[in-house]
Amino acid sequence: MNRADDRQVQIPEHIRITLVATRHPGNIGASARAMKTMGVRQLALVAPSGFPSAEVTARASGADDILARVRVYENLVDATRDCGYVLGTSARMRNIQWPLINPEQAARQILQQALAGTAVAILFGTERTGLSNEDMELCNAVIEIPTDPEFSSLNLAAAVQIICYELRKAAMEQFAVTQAPVSKMPAATVEQMQLFYQQLEQYLRDIGYYHPGKPRLLMRRLKRIFNRIQPDQSEYNILRGIFADAGKAEKEK
Amino acid sequence: MNRADDRQVQIPEHIRITLVATRHPGNIGASARAMKTMGVRQLALVAPSGFPSAEVTARASGADDILARVRVYENLVDATRDCGYVLGTSARMRNIQWPLINPEQAARQILQQALAGTAVAILFGTERTGLSNEDMELCNAVIEIPTDPEFSSLNLAAAVQIICYELRKAAMEQFAVTQAPVSKMPAATVEQMQLFYQQLEQYLRDIGYYHPGKPRLLMRRLKRIFNRIQPDQSEYNILRGIFADAGKAEKEK
Numbered sequence: 366m367n368r369a370d371d372r373q374v375q376i377p378e379h380i381r382i383t384l385v386a387t388r389h390p391g392n393i394g395a396s397a398r399a400m401k402t403m404g405v406r407q408l409a410l411v412a413p414s415g416f417p418s419a420e421v422t423a424r425a426s427g428a429d430d431i432l433a434r435v436r437v438y439e440n441l442v443d444a445t446r447d448c449g450y451v452l453g454t455s456a457r458m459r460n461i462q463w464p465l466i467n468p469e470q471a472a473r474q475i476l477q478q479a480l481a482g483t484a485v486a487i488l489f490g491t492e493r494t495g496l497s498n499e500d501m502e503l504c505n506a507v508i509e510i511p512t513d514p515e516f517s518s519l520n521l522a523a524a525v526q527i528i529c530y531e532l533r534k535a536a537m538e539q540f541a542v543t544q545a546p547v548s549k550m551p552a553a554t555v556e557q558m559q560l561f562y563q564q565l566e567q568y569l570r571d572i573g574y575y576h577p578g579k580p581r582l583l584m585r586r587l588k589r590i591f592n593r594i595q596p597d598q599s600e601y602n603i604l605r606g607i608f609a610d611a612g613k614a615e616k617e618k
Numbered sequence: 619m620n621r622a623d624d625r626q627v628q629i630p631e632h633i634r635i636t637l638v639a640t641r642h643p644g645n646i647g648a649s650a651r652a653m654k655t656m657g658v659r660q661l662a663l664v665a666p667s668g669f670p671s672a673e674v675t676a677r678a679s680g681a682d683d684i685l686a687r688v689r690v691y692e693n694l695v696d697a698t699r700d701c702g703y704v705l706g707t708s709a710r711m712r713n714i715q716w717p718l719i720n721p722e723q724a725a726r727q728i729l730q731q732a733l734a735g736t737a738v739a740i741l742f743g744t745e746r747t748g749l750s751n752e753d754m755e756l757c758n759a760v761i762e763i764p765t766d767p768e769f770s771s772l773n774l775a776a777a778v779q780i781i782c783y784e785l786r787k788a789a790m791e792q793f794a795v796t797q798a799p800v801s802k803m804p805a806a807t808v809e810q811m812q813l814f815y816q817q818l819e820q821y822l823r824d825i826g827y828y829h830p831g832k833p834r835l836l837m838r839r840l841k842r843i844f845n846r847i848q849p850d851q852s853e854y855n856i857l858r859g860i861f862a863d864a865g866k867a868e869k870e871k
Contacts, residue, residue, distance in 0.1 A: 399776055402709070404766035426771060456655070469787075511786050513657035518679060523652055523779045530780050533764050534722075574860060586856060593847050600843050603836075607827060 390415035394424025395522030449552030643668035647677025648775030
């Protein structure tokens, strides 16, 4: 693409880079800078250390508008409440079987979802340890950034840079060839899915379907299964309907 | 690609990240780290400031072997003397008409050249001002890293990260044909899913959840929803279990 086209490449506003429990303030600043170079604008911080601070501002190197608009949350559920598509990131997956997606594929899907009106959150965990299992449970999929297995210690801002770079590439691609969005309706939000899981859990209690002593493990597996659906609003209503009627039927027994 | 393949992805030794007149020692360390995460090993420095130093080592975060093997040159001609393919990098091209290439295309060409035995140098200019015209004259082409035209101030180590990331992607592409399966277990077969849908339909009849007169339409929508899960065998059993227990409970009423 040429220079003129370049200026028209827009990354949708409601793609939110979400840094979870960042320990080094410099990484927050460097992440803001990384975002801005690629035209990604929304930054959310969950329980950050040392924000705001002079170090954050110094490392942002002029990405001040992003810092000025940062939203800070106490926990990840609050930060993702309105999001319909949530992706974790990892430089190296642990044993847990989570649907993995590479950065390039992820960027395309994120863009399609965002263009359909869905708010998207991309999660980056704490330095060194990454996202917790509890964080992962909110995710529809996990972006695996390819690294050398012998040294996968990717800097936090470097990870943000790679993902935002792929988002820009995807936006340039989309600008060149327009694609049909996955769905014309916005996706179900995290808040809605939380309600659904509560209902599902209640239903499973009602019918007595629980591995004895391991209710949390079962719910985690079910979340992994159902998060893959990424239902839109209408599909969400169907899913809710199924178990709502069952609950009613059970109670009437 | 799976884990085992991953370990065999090798970036050829004679691809040399060449930092020209770097002013901030921290950027040298961060670049070494960025290289190592992607399996790129050869670093050359042309007239660097503050190398070696504690700051370089700190920011390298364990990429010590790369620092130990760094070659330092007085000028760029010396640094590139043995190279057969030299690429400049720029976040935003000036007026100069130089053959431009994007990072993805560049990575593929670099790999091909290197696999054919050619030593390759990838040049990164001074912070703020980038490569000089004199530096450019040594280049076969210039890699343009896409950035937002309104803020193209890419950090030096972030630029190195993007290029090395594309090199790793290109090496993986060259190596692999298949992608990592989501699960190590075989997926549920079509036949199994048919059984699941029969069971689901029976369950929906039992609980009386049907749009009046439109049972087939509902089942079609449900198939569209549940097919997205692509369950493996173990997940399939969980799904079957949920509705089996419900069916039993319903019949016992």
